[in-house]
């Protein structure tokens with residue numbers, strides 16, 4: 338296990354997700370289970386239904402997942418995926434997440450769902466995973482690794498904690514491989530990041546670490562639909578969400594969502610499911 342100090346991006350992500358404004362926004366717009374990009378069958382589908390479909394689709398790719406499996410969810414949010422996986426596959430899930438506010442609700446819902454025997458929730462950062470080498474059969478992560486200021490280190494940590502033959506499946510908002518320099522700066526400034534990952538970054542870094550590609554499924558259209566849907570939902574519930582998160586937060590979020598949609602239209606962004614297996 339490594340013991341370096343956290344990147345500044347990690348400190349900022351913790352402060353952001355623990356804030357009352359952000360927590361109220363994510364809880365109310367997504368519904369308290371999943372807070373990631375959804376897979377929409379129709380552009381007007383509910384955010385919660387589409388977001389759950391992402392979990393179902395990813396889980397469907399893990400053909401070796403069973404009741405003996407030990408999985409870690411990096412950046413587990415409110416724990417919606419963990420409960421889905423533990424309920425449907427009987428596997429053990431460790432949730433590692435930076436937000437104490439989200440972790441509290443995760444634990445409460447695990448208790449309510451009678452899943453505390455199969456789900457463990459820890460406060461911590463995926464830049465320094467609190468687990469011995471070769472601990473897990475699966476690493477799972479949804480729309481969280483973007484928040485790291487040191488993604489190479491996150492990939493080193495994932496490699497370290499996965500057993501030989503173990504699998505990583507994840508999604509992440511990324512920049513496209515052909516994205517021109519500088520065009521995403523307004524987005525980086527808003528979310529306090531210096532870079533985003535990309536398909537070619539993750540592919541080449543995982544291959545370097547002795548992983549084999551199982552599947553990479555780009556779905557930029559789903560990312561665009563998702564940000565449009567979140568924007569529409571926020572507009573239609575503007576006063577309700579403003580009462581919870583304040584004008585400043587909501588107006589900034591609406592401007593931010595427009596930036597993501599605009600950058601998606603210009604093909605500067607990328608999103609999808611990445612699935613790799615560590616060599617045996």
Ligand SMILES: C[S@@+](CC[C@H](N)C(=O)[O-])C[C@H]1O[C@@H](n2cnc3c(N)ncnc32)[C@H](O)[C@@H]1O
Nearest residue numbers: 371372373412413414435436462463479481484
């Ligand atoms: C968009 S949310 C996704 C949450 C969850 N994966 C889901 O799909 O519902 C991003 C999550 O990443 C977590 N996160 C950000 N940086 C992290 C870090 N360095 N270590 C662990 N979790 C982190 C945040 O607490 C937040 O819950």
